[in-house]
Amino acid sequence: MAFLRVKPGGIYVDGTVGLAGHSEAILKASAPDGFLYGFEWDEVSYGLALKRLVPYEGRFRIFRLNFSEAPRVLKEEKVLADGIVLDLGLSSFLIEASGRGFSFRRDEPLDMRMDERLKLRARDLINRLSYPQLVELLRNYGEEPAAKRIAKAIVEARKKKPIETSLELARLVEGVVRRRRSGQHPATLTFQALRIAVNRELENLGKFLAEAPEILKPGGRLAVISFHSLEDRIVKRAFREDPRLEVVTKKPIRPSTEEVRRNPRARSARMRVAERCGL
């Protein structure tokens, strides 16, 4: 809230509403007359967010759309924002309660679509991609050092029967990758890669960042919280190279030890903030 300089009467965009934690904080800090445009593509989260925001009726609109559509929507609405926030990736709700196979600790169908209107599921990629395509996916979206070994194991296993569940995939990866020194589960990067590919996460982020400055007021701020280095690199470069933006955070903001203790999922979060140059 402090980096976005949320103030009464301001116009804000939350591109990743989730269960509306940030949206609610923005509506509170911009009371009595601030306005929020929200974007959330998962149907269940969208419904829960609308319920949570009932007390702020009349001060927000939430669209069940990809945030890459936000610049188009705001242009159609003929408004410019004072602040935009993106809090990328999965919510705890999607990991723990959606039943879509995001976690290697649960036995669920290998789906991984955050938006169930998307066509391809994780099981389609796992069972249909060729060996070189699997290697490329694991390298490009997971930076997985054991990409070849994992791809080979997948191709061998699916000759016998298709790989259908998150636990089947996790076991298969555990069979060929040793526990990592970092303490990371052997299947972490495989799951990350699949999820990014299914949801076209890097493409969405790139498209959004290229257009976001067009919907910011001069002096308006854009804050992006990312959870892995692939995303963070895209944000860092976009902020640095866009002449319409000035970087506010020379180094990314990291959570305090206290915050990580309270919320271990915050441990890899990095927030970068940029400001729309005034002209």
Ligand SMILES: C[S@@+](CC[C@H](N)C(=O)[O-])C[C@H]1O[C@@H](n2cnc3c(N)ncnc32)[C@H](O)[C@@H]1O
């Ligand atoms: C980390 S959570 C956000 C949590 C939120 N800040 C809160 O306070 O509850 C990310 C959310 O963004 C959504 N999301 C991710 N990528 C999206 C995209 N391209 N378009 C729209 N929503 C997206 C996910 O479905 C998820 O609910």
